[in-house]
Every structure is written in structure tokens, then in C-alpha cells.
Amino acid sequence: MRIAVCLKYVPDPSTIEVDPLTGMIDIGRVLYMMNPADESALELALRLRPPDGTVTVFSVGPIEADRLLQDALAAGADAALRVWDDALGSLKPIVTTTLLAAALRVKALPDLVLCGGHSVDRGSGTVPALLAEHLDWPVVTDVTQFEIQSGRLRARRRLARGARAESEVTLPAILGLETGLVHLRQASLPNLMRVKYTPIPLYGLEELGLSPQDLHFPAMTLHEVMPPRPRARMMFTPDVGGSVQERVAQIMSAGVAGKAGKILESGTPEQQADAIIAFLCQRGFLEQPT
Amino acid sequence: MTTHPANQQFDVIVVGAGPAGSAAALLVARAGLKVLLLERGEYPGAKNVSGAVFYGSAILNELIPNWWEQAPVERPVCRRDIAFMSPTTAVALDFRCAGAGFATAPYNGFTVLRPKFDRWLAAQAEAAGAFVLTSAVVDDVLRENGRIVGVRVRREQGEIYGKVVIACDGVNSFLAKKAGLQREFHPHELSLGVKEVLGLDPAIIQDRFHLTDNDGIAYEYLGAITEDVHGGAFLYTNRDSLSLGVIGQVSSLVERRKRPYELLERFKAHPAVAPLVRGGKLREYSAHLIPESGWAMKPKLYTDGMLVAGDAAGFCLAAGLYLEGMNYAMQSGLAAAETAILACQKGNFSARTLSVYQKNLKQRHVSTDFRAYRHAPSFVNGPRLQNLYPEMVAQGMEQIFRVDGAPKRKILPLAYRMVRQSSIKPGQLLRDVYQVARAYLW
Structure with a gap:
């Protein structure tokens, strides 16, 4: 089995200090590290790797990210690849995933891609899903455990409010893993020394078969920032139609009822997505598409 | 000698990437030998603390001509003040030198910020061919037939072999103790320094300290600053910050039940100091032990297969008028490197061969200085x-x-x-x- 792990080069939050003179983050003091969620994804990949399997690590980042890929090699990854182009500035998740998808294709697509679910810097949590969109593969996010049996992957997910879910997908697939599931093993001294000056192959846009236009996505612009506002409470009025007992019970409970979720089971993914969008528009979370 | 896999066998292993270790590794690498520089911090300098004025400009200039043009230095020290304090008054001796090697090349000394400076110095060693390994904590020395043949790093398969080990692992050197060269220290031989770096606008620094352009000043304070704790205080100007701190002898801190940070606060509140630090914004806080007893706490400096340099060897001159450490660290590191190179040429690593270290230290005026001032500390x-x-x-x-x-x-x-x-x-x-x-x- 061939496993790919996506690693992000992120600032270590404990080293971020604000310069008291300028009020800006003192860039010179920031140390960078492997994103913690990606670190546990790498460790899981190394544990999962069968004797004939490989683990390849990918990162989109500047030359400094080589150190992180070297650390991954020292821990036991078989190969590493860095994607960068000096024209790239701050990376939006959509750009990162376009580059990652191209890099995965260049290296011949793996059977499984493991990503950390969230990065400590941007933390959009969108990379696994966007990558799945690029590759047209199934994706499971918020994964805490998983096992693979005869080409099928069964994953346990941690959802909001303590809920758990289990999903099953066929390989090839992408997983977005929770932070802190396992610790990355400490590299042995010989391995650490072996990789210290190992060159990491660099792929630019040309090597990936991409042009700058491929990375041009409609710019996201920020129109307005508003403080969160509590939703207006509606005064509860009991239904006049029911029996006395029902009305008393309604008054006693002040109208509190469990929020009703709805599970979309029928329809194609596109129809389901449309239904979700319609629901969000109806509740005022999204503007009506024009 | 037993042979080991090529990547686990070095000519020289230097432990600790401070001024002593990096200078040693630089010189050994330039001699074409295979040298490993081990550092416990995440990067060289991450854990290093001192005042910090580097009075070794001329020494470094021999290694890297015009080094100050590329190194992260703060300000050349052109003024020095020694102030005697009572709780409300201060009498100062003010030395100024506008030229003659103080404000002009090759300069006398620079204020530096150690994390930046030490990182740069280690990078010079790396560029010269030294193998620099960070996040590597050394736990022990390796011995074969009574001779030290390497060190053990706290990692899986952490044994690593070198013909000569140079211990530059700082005050309270773990390696010197493991090798049986150093005894445990007494509290009266060590001082604890606590230090703050306060950010301040360069224009304010120049006005407040009467400095022209980028010149800097080093203040040293004696007297009532530390109450009845034996010690002193310092204040140095960096480019856009001040380094200031209080140094107190460990034994008297314990006896008088004084907390170092209380002394630091008192120092900052003294009427002679408060106007100098006014408006400074705290950027860093650090503390470190200082080997202050010079000659009296000098370990045995060499044994079969190992040399000791820098603070690990107690080469820190704290003698009133002089507060110098980094220059002696560097000199002793270079003397150790010269010794190691000679031993590699001869192919003999016995204590007898390595005893040349003493002669080299004399030539570099390290042991002579410490001997001359042996009564001072x-x-x-x-x-x-x-x-x-x-x-x-x-x-x-x-x-x-x-x-x-x-x-x-x-x-x-x-x-x-x-x-x-x-x-x-x-x-x-x-x-x-x-x-x-x-x-x-x-």
C-alpha cells in the first residue's frame, strides 16, 4: 500500500511574540514546526505501512520547509517532495490543494492520503475536502480512528457535542485526522544525521504541469465584519388548539424541544448539496444565489 | 581502535554551540577534519544567555576578517561606566573613546543578543564544513580502555564516536563531571544572573545615553544595588533595546533569602537607573549561572580523548573591572581546536598529547590572564x-x-x-x- 501524508510548515504558537515597540509580530523570533495534526497523521501512516508499502510526505512551502520533510524522513518516511514557486505568496487552501493534487499525480496516485484535519495557523480545516474534490475521491474528516480491511476503510469520527459517527469508504480515499491522536516517534541519531543534508526534490509549477492561471481563483474579499449577534428570541405562545394537558405541558417546558436535525439520504450528491444550500439560504446563513 | 560506521565516526566532536564550541568547530573544519557540533537547543543560541558584551572582536577578526559587517551585532561599546552606588546616590567613573579601535574597526567590543549572534557563529562553522546537529542532548561520554572515544546523545542509537571530544557545554559542565575532570561546585563559586531585555526606540537610546550614531555604552554597577547580597548589576545598550541585569552570588542569595528578581526590580527603581530604563518595554527575561571563581574552579582541562573549554572550564573573568566571558570562551575553544588538530595529525589522542592544550591556552593569553587575576575573584x-x-x-x-x-x-x-x-x-x-x-x- 502506498500512503501519502501532507505536512504543513507552521509557526510554533509558543514562539509568537509581539514586539512591544511596533505592536507587530516579531517575525525574526518565530520558530517553525510541523503542524501537530500532520505529525500524528505521519505517525499513523508509519504504523500502518505494510512491509512492502511506502510512505511519501508532501509539503507546499518555502525552502525552510525542507527541514520538516527531512524530519519526516528521519522518522521513517520513504520519500519526500516539496512544492514551491517563488511567485506564490500567502497560500489559500484552494491553491495549496491544487498544488498538492498535482504533486500527488506526479508521483503516481497513492492508495491513501492522510492529512491533519486543522492547521494551527490558518485552521480552515478545508484541505482534506478540497483535495478530495480535486482528485474526485471520498473523504472522511474529524477522524479519530480507522482500520482498513480488504480495500475498505472504516473510520470513526468525532462530531460536535460528543457525538460519534462511523463512516466506511473504499480506497483510494482521503482522511482528515484530529490533532493529538498519537505522538510522532523520535528519530534515531543515525537517521537524524543521515537526513540532515539530504536534498529534498523541489517541484515548481512547470514540473507539476500547472500554469499560473490554474492557481487563479476568484479572490475572496472581505466586505464587512460584524460582531456575533444573538438570534432574536421568540416569545413562546402555547398552541390553543390542543387539550388542556398538552397546553399545560407546553407551558411547563417553555416550548423547549430538541433541535430537529435532518438527514438527507436520497438523491445524488449534487442534489443533496443543493438541498443543503437551499436550507442555509432559507435560514439566512447564505445569500440567495443570483 | 574499533571502527564504526562512517557517519557515526568523526575526528572531533564538539559539544555545545556557544562561542567556545562554534569557534572550535570552525577552526577544526577549516583544517579539513570531520567535525560534529552538537547543540541541545532547537537552534544554536536558543539556550545561551549572557550580559551580553562580546569583547573578542579582535580574536574573531583573525578567523573571519571584518566579521562585524556580516554578523548580527548591536552596538560597538565606546563608553564604559563603572558606578558605585548607595541607596540614593551614585558615583561613576566614565570612560569614553571615540576612535582608536573602540568606535572604529577592528572595534573593542560589541553588545550582542546571544540567540542571534550564536546562531550566526554556528552557521559560520557549518559553512566551513562542520556537521551541526541541534536538539541533541548529550547524556554521557563513551569510553574504551579508559579513553574517551565519543559521546552518547539522548536518542535511539545515540552513540557517536570521535577521536577527540571538546566539551564546551557551559557552566556546570555535565561532560567534564562525567569525565571526572570537574568536581561539584560550591554555591559561593557561582553567581546567578537575571536579565531583562527592554525594547526602546533607537533615537531615545542615542539621546538618553549621549551616543553618536550607533555607538554603545556598557554600565557596571557596584554597591548598594544588590543590598547585602554579593554581586553587581549591568546595563548595556543594544540597537533598539537595553540589556540589564543583576548578578548575585548564589550562596549569599540563599543566606540572605533574597530573590534575584526582587533585586532586579530594586535596581531598575534606583534613582540613577530609573531614568535610563524609563519607557522600556519588556521583551525577554532570562537567567543563567555564571562561574565566577576563575582559577579556583578551573577543572582539569584535558584527559585521554577529551578537552574542556569555555564556561565549562570556568573561563569567565569576573573580577570587578573585568566582566568578560565570551572572548575567553572563544580563545579557549580555539586553543582546544588547535590541540585537537595537532592530535589528529599525530594520530595520538592520549592525555600526554593533549596536554599541549595548556601551552596553547597560554599562547592565547587565557591561562595567563586567569592566573594573573587569580586573587581577584x-x-x-x-x-x-x-x-x-x-x-x-x-x-x-x-x-x-x-x-x-x-x-x-x-x-x-x-x-x-x-x-x-x-x-x-x-x-x-x-x-x-x-x-x-x-x-x-x-
Whole structure:
């Protein structure tokens, strides 16, 4: 089995200090590290790797990210690849995933891609899903455990409010893993020394078969920032139609009822997505598409 | 000798990437030998602390000509102040030098920020061919037939072999102790320095300290600053910050039950210091042990397969007028490197061969300086010179300058009265005068 792990080069939050003179983050003091969620994804990949399997690590980042890929090699990854182009500035998740998808294709697509679910810097949590969109593969996010049996992957997910879910997908697939599931093993001294000056192959846009236009996505612009506002409470009025007992019970409970979720089971993914969008528009979370 | 896999076998292993270790690794690498520089921090300099003024400009200039053009230095030190303090007054000796190697190349000394400076120095060693490994904590020395043949790093398969090990692992050197070269220290031999870096606008620094352009100043304070704890204080100007701190002898901190940070706060509040640090914004806080007893705490400097340099060897000159460490660290590192290179050429790593280190230290004026000032530390770090006399000087000046209608006294009767009022006995005073003379004059 061939496993790919996506690693992000992120600032270590404990080293971020604000310069008291300028009020800006003192860039010179920031140390960078492997994103913690990606670190546990790498460790899981190394544990999962069968004797004939490989683990390849990918990162989109500047030359400094080589150190992180070297650390991954020292821990036991078989190969590493860095994607960068000096024209790239701050990376939006959509750009990162376009580059990652191209890099995965260049290296011949793996059977499984493991990503950390969230990065400590941007933390959009969108990379696994966007990558799945690029590759047209199934994706499971918020994964805490998983096992693979005869080409099928069964994953346990941690959802909001303590809920758990289990999903099953066929390989090839992408997983977005929770932070802190396992610790990355400490590299042995010989391995650490072996990789210290190992060159990491660099792929630019040309090597990936991409042009700058491929990375041009409609710019996201920020129109307005508003403080969160509590939703207006509606005064509860009991239904006049029911029996006395029902009305008393309604008054006693002040109208509190469990929020009703709805599970979309029928329809194609596109129809389901449309239904979700319609629901969000109806509740005022999204503007009506024009 | 047993052979080991090529990537686990080095000619020289240097432990600790401070000024001693990086200078040693640089020199060994330039000699074409295979050298490994091990550092426990995440990067070289991450864990290194000192005042910090680097008075070794000329030494480094021999290795890297015009090094200050590329190194992250703060300000060349063109002014030095030694101030004697009482709780409310201060008398200062102010030295200024506008040229002649202080404000111009090759300079006398620079204020530096150690994390930046040490990182740069280690990068020079790396560029010269040294293998620099960070996040590598050394736990022990490896021995074969009684000879030290390498070190063990705290990692899986952490054994690593070198023909010569140079221990530059700082004060309280773990390696020197493991090798049986150093004893445990006594609390009176060590001082604890606590330090703050306060951010301040460069224009304010220049105005406030009367500095032209990028020049810098180093203040050292003696007297009432540390109350009855034996010690002193310092304040140095960086480019856009001040480094200031208090140094207190560990044993007297313990005896007097004083907390170092309380002393630092008192220092900052002293009327002579407060206007200098006003408006400074705290950027860093750090603390470190300082080996202050010089010659008296010097370990055995070499054994079969190993040399000791820098703070690990106690090469820190804290003797009142002098507060120098990084320059001696660098010199001793270079002397150790020269010794290791010679041993590699001869193919002999016995203590007998490595004893050339002593000669090299003499040539680089390290051991000669420490021998010359061997009487200074025990006396300077004593209570009378660090606290009592400076305070008396400050109080005496106050009385000389005070005009309050009382009859003027000449200095001698004034001094006589002050001595009588203090706890000092005349015999003690005479002995101290003799000791000062012996420590500094001849």
C-alpha cells in the first residue's frame, strides 16, 4: 500500500511574540514546526505501512520547509517532495490543494492520503475536502480512528457535542485526522544525521504541469465584519388548539424541544448539496444565489 | 581502535554551540577534519544567555576578517561606566573613546543578543564544513580502555564516536563531571544572573545615553544595588533595546533569602537607573549561572580523548573591572581546536598529547590572564569590595558635595569618621587595600 501524508510548515504558537515597540509580530523570533495534526497523521501512516508499502510526505512551502520533510524522513518516511514557486505568496487552501493534487499525480496516485484535519495557523480545516474534490475521491474528516480491511476503510469520527459517527469508504480515499491522536516517534541519531543534508526534490509549477492561471481563483474579499449577534428570541405562545394537558405541558417546558436535525439520504450528491444550500439560504446563513 | 560506521565516526566532536564550541568547530573544519557540533537547543543560541558584551572582536577578526559587517551585532561599546552606588546616590567613573579601535574597526567590543549572534557563529562553522546537529542532548561520554572515544546523545542509537571530544557545554559542565575532570561546585563559586531585555526606540537610546550614531555604552554597577547580597548589576545598550541585569552570588542569595528578581526590580527603581530604563518595554527575561571563581574552579582541562573549554572550564573573568566571558570562551575553544588538530595529525589522542592544550591556552593569553587575576575573584566577590566600599564612596561623595552650613571637613578626617562609623576594622581596611593592590596592580 502506498500512503501519502501532507505536512504543513507552521509557526510554533509558543514562539509568537509581539514586539512591544511596533505592536507587530516579531517575525525574526518565530520558530517553525510541523503542524501537530500532520505529525500524528505521519505517525499513523508509519504504523500502518505494510512491509512492502511506502510512505511519501508532501509539503507546499518555502525552502525552510525542507527541514520538516527531512524530519519526516528521519522518522521513517520513504520519500519526500516539496512544492514551491517563488511567485506564490500567502497560500489559500484552494491553491495549496491544487498544488498538492498535482504533486500527488506526479508521483503516481497513492492508495491513501492522510492529512491533519486543522492547521494551527490558518485552521480552515478545508484541505482534506478540497483535495478530495480535486482528485474526485471520498473523504472522511474529524477522524479519530480507522482500520482498513480488504480495500475498505472504516473510520470513526468525532462530531460536535460528543457525538460519534462511523463512516466506511473504499480506497483510494482521503482522511482528515484530529490533532493529538498519537505522538510522532523520535528519530534515531543515525537517521537524524543521515537526513540532515539530504536534498529534498523541489517541484515548481512547470514540473507539476500547472500554469499560473490554474492557481487563479476568484479572490475572496472581505466586505464587512460584524460582531456575533444573538438570534432574536421568540416569545413562546402555547398552541390553543390542543387539550388542556398538552397546553399545560407546553407551558411547563417553555416550548423547549430538541433541535430537529435532518438527514438527507436520497438523491445524488449534487442534489443533496443543493438541498443543503437551499436550507442555509432559507435560514439566512447564505445569500440567495443570483 | 574499533571502527564504526562512517557517519557515526568523526575526528572531533564538539559539544555545545556557544562561542567556545562554534569557534572550535570552525577552526577544526577549516583544517579539513570531520567535525560534529552538537547543540541541545532547537537552534544554536536558543539556550545561551549572557550580559551580553562580546569583547573578542579582535580574536574573531583573525578567523573571519571584518566579521562585524556580516554578523548580527548591536552596538560597538565606546563608553564604559563603572558606578558605585548607595541607596540614593551614585558615583561613576566614565570612560569614553571615540576612535582608536573602540568606535572604529577592528572595534573593542560589541553588545550582542546571544540567540542571534550564536546562531550566526554556528552557521559560520557549518559553512566551513562542520556537521551541526541541534536538539541533541548529550547524556554521557563513551569510553574504551579508559579513553574517551565519543559521546552518547539522548536518542535511539545515540552513540557517536570521535577521536577527540571538546566539551564546551557551559557552566556546570555535565561532560567534564562525567569525565571526572570537574568536581561539584560550591554555591559561593557561582553567581546567578537575571536579565531583562527592554525594547526602546533607537533615537531615545542615542539621546538618553549621549551616543553618536550607533555607538554603545556598557554600565557596571557596584554597591548598594544588590543590598547585602554579593554581586553587581549591568546595563548595556543594544540597537533598539537595553540589556540589564543583576548578578548575585548564589550562596549569599540563599543566606540572605533574597530573590534575584526582587533585586532586579530594586535596581531598575534606583534613582540613577530609573531614568535610563524609563519607557522600556519588556521583551525577554532570562537567567543563567555564571562561574565566577576563575582559577579556583578551573577543572582539569584535558584527559585521554577529551578537552574542556569555555564556561565549562570556568573561563569567565569576573573580577570587578573585568566582566568578560565570551572572548575567553572563544580563545579557549580555539586553543582546544588547535590541540585537537595537532592530535589528529599525530594520530595520538592520549592525555600526554593533549596536554599541549595548556601551552596553547597560554599562547592565547587565557591561562595567563586567569592566573594573573587569580586573587581577584575571591576578594572582589566578597562583601566589602562589592557592597561596602562602593557604598562608602558614594556616601562620601555625598558628604563632600553637601553644603548645609556645617563646617567643611577635609577628605581624610571625613574618611576616618566613615570608617569609624562602619563595621570595618582598621586592620581589615589595610588588608583590603593590600588585596586590591595585589589583585590589580602587580
